[in-house]
Amino acid sequence: MPWQTQDFAADSGPTRYRESPLALGLRRILRKRSSRVALFVLGVIVLVGLLAPLVAPYNPAAQPDIVGLKDLPPSFAHPFGTDPYSRDVLSRVIYGARLSLMIGVLATIVSLTVGVAYGAISGYAGGILDAVMMRLLDACLSIPRLLLLIGVLVAWPNFSIGALVVFLGLTGWFGLSRIVRGQVLALKHAEFITAAQALGASRRRILWRHLLPNLVSPIVVAATLGVAHVIVLEAGLSYLGIGVPPPLASWGNIIHDGSDQGATLWWMALFPGLFMVLTVMTLNILAEAMSDAYERR
Amino acid sequence: MLRFVAQRLAQAAVIVAIVAVITFTLIHLAPGDPFSAVMDNPNVSEAVRQTLRVQYGLDRPLPEQFARYVSSLAHGDLGWSYSYERTVREVLGTALPNTLLLMGVALVGSFTLGILIALIQVARRGSVTDHALSGISLLLFSMPDFWFAILSLLAFTYWLPIFPVGGVVDPVMHEYLGLWGRIVDRLRHLALPAITLTVLASAAVARYQRAALLDVLPADYIRTARLKGLTERQILRRHALRNALLPIISLIGLSFPALLTGAFFVEKIFAYQGMGYAVVSAIGTRDYPLVMGGVIIGSIMVTLGSLLADLLYALADPRLRGR
Amino acid sequence: MTAPLLSIRSLRTWFYTESGVARAVDGVSFDIGAGETLGIVGESGCGKSVTALSILRLIQPPGRIESGSVIEFEGKDIVTLGDEEIRDIRGNRISMIFQEPMSALNPVFTVGDQVAEVARVHAKMSRKDAWDRAVEMLALTGIPDADSRARQYPHQLSGGMRQRVLIAMALMMKPALVIADEPTTALDVTIQAQILDLLVDLQKKIGTSILMITHDLGVIAETASRVIVMYAGEVVEEADVDELFAKPHHPYTEGLMHSMPHIGHDQERLNVIPGTVPAPTEWPAGCRFRERCPYSWERCESEHPPLYQIGTSHVSRCHLAVEPERRNHPHPPVVVEAGVAAA
DSSP states (O other), X not given: OTTSOOOOXXXXXXXXXXXXXXXXXXXXXXXXXXXXHHHHHHHHHHHHHHTHHHHOSSOTTOOSOTTTSTTOOOOSSSTTOBOTTOOBHHHHHHHXXXXXXXXXXXXXXXXXXXXXXXXXXXXXXXXXXXXXXXXXXXXXXXSOHHHHHHHHHHHOSSOOHHHHHHHHHHTSOHHHHHXXXXXXXXHHHHHHHTTTTOOTTHHHHHIIIIIHHHHHHHHHHHHHHHHXXXXXXXXXXXXXXXXXXXXXXOHHHXXXXXXXXXXXXXXXXXXXXXXXXXXXXXXXXXXXXXXXXXXXX | OHHHHHHHHHHHHHHHHHHHHHHHHHHHHSSSOTTHHHXXXXXXXXXXXXXXXHHHTTTSOHHHHHHHHHHHHHTTOOOEETTTTEEHHHHHHHHHHHHHHHHHHHHHHHHHHHHHHHHHHHHTTTSHHHHHHHHHHHHHHHSOHHHHHHHHHIIIIIISOOSOSSOSSOTTTGGGSOHHHHHHHHXXXXXXXXXXXXXXXXXXXXXXXXXXXXXXXXXXXHHHHHHTTOXXXXXXXXXXXXXXXXXXXXXXXXXXXXXXXXXXXXXXXXXXXXXXXXXXXXXXXXXXXXXXXXXXXXXXXXXXXXXXXXXXXXXXXXXXHTO | XXXXXXXXXXXXXXXXXXXXXXXXXXXXXXXXXXXXXXXXEOOTTSSHHHHHHHHTTOOXXXXXXXXXXXXXXXXXXXXXXOHHHXXXXXXXXXXXXXXXXXXXXXXXXXXXXXXXXXXXXXXXOOHHHHHHXXXXXHHHTTOTTHHHHHTSOGGGSOHHHHHHHHHHHHHTTOOSEEEEESTTTTXXXXXXXXXXXXXXXXXXXXXXXXXXXXXXXXXXXXXXXXXXEEETTEEEEEEEXXXXXXXXXXXXXXXXXXXXXXXXXXXXXXXXXXXXXXOTTSOXXXXXXXXXXSSOOHHHHHSOOOOEEEETTEEEOOGGGTOGGGGGOOOOOHHHHXXXXXX
16 A cells, blocks of 8 residues: 555755854844944944044144133034033044943943843842842832932042943843843753753753853843943933033033033034934944844744 | 732832832942031031931941931931922922922823824834834934933024923912913923923833734734724724733833933923922032932832832733732 | 535635745635535645635735635625725624634633624624624523623633634624634644534534635544645645545545544554645646655656546546556655655
8 A cells, every 4th residue: 555654764854054043143133224324323433432532623621712712603613613611522522422432331341240140140049049139129120220320429529430330330230130030040940851861060061052042132132222321321420410520521521511501502412412312323223133133033 | 909919019118128228328338428518518507417417327337327217217207408408308399299290291191192103103014104203213212311301492492482491380470370370381381391201201102012013913813803804993903902002001110210310301401390300409519318318209109100000000901800 | 506605716825935935825716605514624834724814815915815716605706805895704704713712812802892893893783782692692602601701801711612702703793604724623622522513503503604624634524515625735636525535536635544543443653645745935846746646657747737527526636537547556755765865
């Protein structure tokens, strides 16, 4: 009978060449036009910041003529105008890019470190420690980040940029630690399932081989968004006067300097803000593209 | 259901307690004395300094200070604001309702507007309108709140003077206006800050709600609704929205912190005398008790907000109601 | 013979995907008569579900009905109807029940509301009247205590009950045709039997036709009066149910019959049809079953077989109809030989 069972190898279908999830994700991100544009714009801003000394037309701290050159609206000589101390706003914005971006990145690194550590420990430990840590986390989340920072920074009369970075970082890890904890928890349960197969030493290997790949994408997305948040936050704090100390230039600082008078000098509000919006927008676009790319596994 | 409420209230209480600990730690973690601005200031009267010493036990050991702190909090005593020369409670007490009004209007407005925008976007998926609205949402979402506020201040009070420049009410005329006049006056002063905050917040809501709707649309029960012969619009409004509203309720709880900080900036910029305005001015004068009072009240508001959102969610989702 | 209820001719529904055009339904034609139960049987990927969705124009992009016609009893072609007219048909004159009762009901509305909604939409009934009718319908489908059940939410009902709700929903407007797409596959075996009995019973009571789509020959045997076998987007055999089981013609149908395990037979291994369904983006030339067929020969590769008439109401898409002696020379199917080499 032709329908009796026969021994045959299962049909495996055409093989697709292996691609690391990282490469695949990257390709997907770059496929969207919005991501390419965002990456380009962000790249330009970063480059400008990095090369600030070469790009800025004037010294951002120079106050050449505090009587004659102050509060000038945009002109050819000063495309972004001058501030109440006769400093060139364009140069300050360029140096501001450098400072604000640097603060954003460094603070985010702090946040990532603390967040991953906290979440991993909490998830791995489990039990009472986990419960306590999570309650603590809830409480931290209940204090609006800006308020927390105001509370801390007002108490310190003169803090350095380093301290600012640390504080910004220490207030931004809450959400990420939750995500990390979730992954670790899921892994713990999976561990028990494969307990029979796992050898003593391979537990760590499983953790390494399974934990990290799953975490890379949420961490990268969180980091991107984190930088955006810190930039906005630092600007807000500088605007309130408790952020980057003068005479250094940061985007928020410049807006602060321009708001001292009743009617704001519009060019001092507009230009730093525009750069901020551009930077944050590009970061948001990239973060969204990244999370889209990795979700479609 | 009652058990759920009790549980969440207990949790909220625990959180507030932890917040108290955190704020206390903050006060004393700083190098130097947070009260030095007060204590060393020759303009501050001895009576005030004495009050502070007594209240905070500034010369006593730390644990005792903490105990005093907790007990004063329990009595609702938030300290003395030397810059306003009144108790913190008084200052914030008069300012808080203004902030609540502002936040309330912004909350309702932003969610309504955001949901509407999301519905329009989903109904015309892929069209120019959809892309344009997405772009605008992204733009507003990426804007720092204070910058947007400054721009709208410039735009609508300076260049196109439609709204009053600042304040909650007209400083001169308010008392002389009749009831209706007073309401209108308040509204005129509330309008720009509220609109600014609303527009910013609705961007986030629109993005979130759009994603939630798109998540719901491929669901099987949507297909069932289509099978029944409902129009796409009916399906969107009746079936998809109702399900997509559930995650939005969680968003209400999550948006309190952002609304609060947004309100802070908006109040400062528009000189709207709410809690944010008080706290921001306290920064300038280093009036630490007032700042901490603001932090505590702010945290309590956020906790309550998220509690309310959780309760609302439990009410709205029939799958949770049974418990 | 009375005019058929539904007349499908050369239906083609294609999906335009990144990996190519998937011709899920590629030239399907059949009739459904009034009051009869027509079964469509085939494995996953053969196009039976897509056919059903096409009848009600529920195909979403990237798929679309490429060509063909679906003529209903008033003579109108469903494929070309306007949106409003199609909505008038859905749930009203043709309705459908699906495989997954779990997720087919909206979790935030009561069961009664959802069933009543059909009447409110089509008959413009008042809330009360629609609700009463819904409760009636629920009771008819065998749900005990229908009135209080109707006030419950989907998550409070078992799978079998949810399916009954969906059946009630489908029958609210006493449609002329009910399409049942794997209605029992997701249910427990004992519930399966109950649901099938219910369908047959209701059909007699209300007089609707049923289009029963399934991969399970047992379900076909129990419910259908006529059967269509689909493979690779085409109809490969059509016959009355008894004839199909007694004298299957197409080698695919044969294979299906033989792969059914029989209780009471000693079997060491399950019989399977070797190989898998080809990808719908690349239907092979000639006969699409050729590579898995034990009887195929050169003609099968060069000539795509039409539907040959082999009995009064029995057709089969196989060249064996004109060269029946080839059935005496079975050989290992092409895919087996290729598979062994690729191992």
